[in-house]
Amino acid sequence: MESLITNLDLFVLLQSECSENTSFNHEVLFSAVVSRIGDCLSAEDCVTLKEFCRRFSRAASQRWQKSNRFLGAFRKLYEKWLEANIDWPSCVRTLVHQEPTVDEMPRASSVSPEPSTSTSVGTMTKRPRKPFIDLGSKQKKRRSDDHTGEDSTELAYTAAARLKEDGHGNIASVIEYMLKNPEAATKINETLKKPVKTVIFTPEKALGLLLSLKLSKWQYITLRETAIREGAKDIYPSYYKVQQTKVDCYPPKQSMSVTDSSARITLQALLDITVTRILKSLSNEMQNKQLKLISKWGFDGASNQSRYKQKMEGQQDDSSIFMTSLVPLKLTDGDNTIWTNPKPCSVLYCRPVQFTFVKESEAVVLELKKQMDDEIEALVPTECGDSNRVTHQLMMTMIDAKVCTYLSKARSNASCYLCLAKPTEMNNLDAVTSKIVCSDLYEFGLSSLHARINCMECLLHIAYRLDFKRWAARSDEHKELLQTRKKNIQDKFKDELNLMIDIVKQGSGTTNDGNTARKFFEFPKKTAAITGLDEDLIKRFAVILQAITSGEQIDAIKFKDYARKTAEKYVTLYDWYYMSSTVHKLLIHGADIIQKNNIVPIGTLSEEASESRNKDFRRYREHHSRKRNRQDSNQDVLNMLLVSSDPLLSAQRPRLDAKKKQSFFAETLDLIKFQETEFEFFDVSNLEADSELESDSESDKENL
Incomplete structure (x- = not known):
């Protein structure tokens, strides 16, 4: 008979004898084997052979089903089993393993190196040669x-x-x-x-990327699944791990209180988690250190909020929000600085203390100020690990002029809250410098963001009145002259500097924002040509504003002298228009405020972070909060404010904007105490001349 050597030979025989629609039957296999060895078995040997065929058919059937009845997968999965020799029963082994005669031996030239694909039994007289x-x-x-x-x-x-x-x-x-x-x-x-370097995001870095790109949960999951489909399986962690990382940013649950109309974190718990996260962001481990964390805080109100249909307790309204924020500035060990906030005026480190759906008023400000003072008084040092101890110093500088007025004895925003000078007295420099000043209020800082805007508005109001030179336009003729000149100035700013000046925005003040004020003072020559004001006075204001927003230490003596000369020039040129309270504070009291708060640069004490936080509040409330009830919504907003300002995450967030060198006037650099920061000089006249040439060339191209 033809040889049956391997399990593959026997499987091929079994498969050929059984139809495709039936399972492997051991009776069929038994009959096929008996027909090949002849009718020479005893009854006992037949029982033994039939049991062998039953076991083989069962084993072959199980393997065939596991490979989904696919021949390629079957041969790949069970290659060793198929190539193994058949373990025949001893009663038939001699009959099956008969050696072929010489005439039956295949010639070497006729043996194919490829494995046989025949379905008949007995064709494999030699094991097939494997592919290379x-x-x-x-x-x-x-x-x-x-x-x-x-x-x-x-x-x-x-x-x-x-x-x-x-x-x-x-x-x-x-x-x-x-x-x-x-x-x-x-x-x-x-x-x-070279080892292939695969960039793998840790959960912290992935969360930082999610925050920087403002991704929703669905967008992050889609980004991760797309990367996996493209073969980058382990780049982004699962969203579950990102969620677990968020939990590490929260203070203890018992320290947070959330209602339908407010959310609050105890100041002690907020400072503790902030210090812990700052120390984790540092590469060097510190032990047995007596540290001090210097922070600024303040509050700000924002109106025109979205009104939701959710039920709200009492008669409260959710159209206005009043929020208290805190920003860590510097961590010190005696005279050594351990950590410095790289972006003190950014929302990246602006921590939420509380927010309440209530309209800003004097009563609300005084109540929250008292609560914060009580919590500051009760603060205890933060224990970090077993050895480090951190005390806290808080500076209330993130406030605007309105809040300063509420917290002082001044009865009007037009009056100076420091010396109580009235508008009609502010141009009398000798009189205001001799007034008694409440030096305790120097701690409120200079409110540098609003200072730039208010200085611009003061100069604009002078420019509007140059035709009649009166502080107030009372007659119809003066009002008409004011409106005509105002419209002319607005049009020129729009055409030449692409600025929208003094245009009322529905529900949110005017177009006079920080960016508009920056550009207003960036080109004194053009601004003077448009407004008709003295160019040197505009430049002096620009120098002072650059100095207080530079983020560098300022020489208070030089600043005081420069500000005094600027005030004298102002009074000489425009004595008929009273200084605004902001201009008065900047020129008369600015040097003293800088000297009082010299523990950090005055520019780092800006209120810009809390102002920008209002935009984040709107976005988090709309896109990152549950809407099923107000309490859950407020909890989600508070959590997002905590995560987005976490010091550890902020240190690892990708830098999406290139770091720009600061450009200053030469006079500004003379007021600054030089440190390691690199400065870039520029000549204002050359810069403006270049811009004029560019505008001329653009107009020539349009004419062509």
Whole structure:
């Protein structure tokens, strides 16, 4: 009979005898085997052979089902089992393993090296030769020894030609390049040995990326799944891990109180979690340190909030919000600075203390001020680990002039809350400098963001009145002149500097914002030409404003002298228009305020962070909060405010904007105490001349 040597031979026999629609039947296999060995078995041997066929059919059927009845998968999964010899029962082993006669032996030339695909039994008289790619390293070397005596260059050329025939042109081109340029082998070898660096985001970095790109949950999951489909499986952690990272940013749950109309964190808990996260962001571990964290705080109101349909307790209204914020500035160890806030005027470190849906008023300000004073008084040092101890110093500087008026004895925003000078007295420099000043209120700082805007508005109001030179336009004629000149100035700013000046915005003040004021003072020559004001006075204001917003220490003596001369020039030129309270505070009291708060640069005490936080509040409330009830919504907003200002995450967030060098007037640099910061000088006249040439060339192109 034809030989049945391996399990594959027996499986092929079983499969050929059974139809495709029926399972493997051991009776069919038994009959097929008996028909090949002849009717020479005893009854006892038949029982033994039938039991063997039953066990083999069952094993083959189980493997066939696990490979989903697919022949390729079946042979790949059970290759070793199929190539193993059949373990025949002893009663039939001699009958099955009969050696073929000489006439039955196949010739060597007729044996195919490829595995047989025949479904008939008995055709495999010799084990098929494996493809070269399926061999192990030792087997490949053994088979390659057949070509030992041949020329290596000829072999490489032959391999390249064969690869092209098989459709592997890229590999063939590499071999041909190596044959022509053998010196490149060293570089290629070094490249292959270099480990492939895969960028993997930690949960903290992934959360920082999510915050910087303002991604929603769905957007982050989509980004991660897209990366996985493209083969970058482990770049982004799962959103579950990102959520767990958010929890690390929260203070203890018992320290947070959330109602339908407000949310609050105890000041002690907020400072504790802030210090902990700052220390984690530092690379060097510190032990047995007596540290001090200097922070600024303040509150600000914002109206025109979205009104939701959710039920609200009492008769309260959610159209206005009043929020208290805190920004850590510096962590010190005696005279040594351990950590400095890299962006003290940014929302990246602006921590939420509380927010309440209530309209800003004097009563609300006084109540919240008292609550904060009580909590500051009750503060205890933060214990970090077993050895570090951190005390706290808070400076109330993130407030505007309105809040300063509420907290002082001044009865009007037009009066100075420091010396109580009235508007009609402010141009009398000798009189105001002799007034008694409440030096305790120097701690409120200069409110540098509003100072720039208010100085711009003061100069604009002078420009509007140059035709009649009166502080107040009372007659119809003066009112008409004021409106005509105002319209003319607005149009010129729009045409020449692309600025919208003094235009009322529905529900949110006017277009006079910080960016508008920056550009107003950036080009004194153009501003003077448009407004008709003295160019030197505009430049002096620009120098003073640059100095107080630079974030660098200021020489208080030089500043006082420069501000005094600016005030004298103002009074000489425009004595008919009273200084605004902001201009008065800046020119008369600015140097004393800088000297009082010299523990940090006056520019870092700006209220800009709390003002910008109002935009974040609107966005978090709309896109990142549950709307099923007000309490859950407020909790989600508070959580987002905490996560987005976490010091550890902010330190790891990607920098999406290039760091720009600060540009100052030469006079500004004279007022600044030089530190390590690099400054860039520019000549204002040359800068403005260049801009004029650019505008002329653009107009010429339009005419062409």
